[in-house]
Amino acid sequence: MRETLVLNASFEPLAAVSLRRAVVLVMQDKAVVERAHPGLRIRAASVDMPLPQVIRLSRYVRVPFRRRAPWSRRGVLARDQHRCAYCGRRATTVDHIVPRSRGGGDTWLNTVASCAEDNHRKADRTPEQAGMRLLRRPFEPTPVDVLLASLTDGAVRGEVAGWLGASA
Ligand SMILES: [Zn+2]
Numbered sequence: 127m128r129e130t131l132v133l134n135a136s137f138e139p140l141a142a143v144s145l146r147r148a149v150v151l152v153m154q155d156k157a158v159v160e161r162a163h164p165g166l167r168i169r170a171a172s173v174d175m176p177l178p179q180v181i182r183l184s185r186y187v188r189v190p191f192r193r194r195a196p197w198s199r200r201g202v203l204a205r206d207q208h209r210c211a212y213c214g215r216r217a218t219t220v221d222h223i224v225p226r227s228r229g230g231g232d233t234w235l236n237t238v239a240s241c242a243e244d245n246h247r248k249a250d251r252t253p254e255q256a257g258m259r260l261l262r263r264p265f266e267p268t269p270v271d272v273l274l275a276s277l278t279d280g281a282v283r284g285e286v287a288g289w290l291g292a293s294a
Pocket residue numbers: 210211212213214215240241242243244
């Protein structure tokens with residue numbers, strides 16, 4: 127997947143995000159395109175914009191000083207862009223890969239976004255026991271990842287602003 131560099135409003139580089147997230151940021155007027163891939167445009171029903179290589183946030187965000195992002199359910203859903211780790215459809219729940227009843231914890235690497243059906247089907251089993259396969263490996267997002275995800279995910283905004291102590 128193509129990645130887009132995100133600059134803070136002050137032009138300092140923050141992180142790379144997926145093209146999809148970059149486009150959403152621009153469409154929501156949360157960022158502007160600073161540099162585009164020459165000659166390439168995104169055209170859809172309501173969109174016609176250059177393919178962003180570098181975008182810049184419209185508002186300055188204070189960069190998180192924490193090294194690690196605290197785990198939260200909403201953070202997991204935002205990290206996984208609300209897509210189920212088992213089937214790719216819209217996810218509204220968080221699944222523990224190793225169930226809590228078997229000693230699995232609330233950690234970034236043990237949790238994934240999941241649709242309600244798959245979460246129910248997997249129940250108190252590991253993916254292997256349930257015969258289910260993860261479409262992608264969970265990862266620990268950096269605080270900046272969580273911050274950028276929150277900009278395109280209204281649900282976590284307040285929470286992130288809370289732990290950053292910033293008005294992002
Ligand atoms: Zn699913």
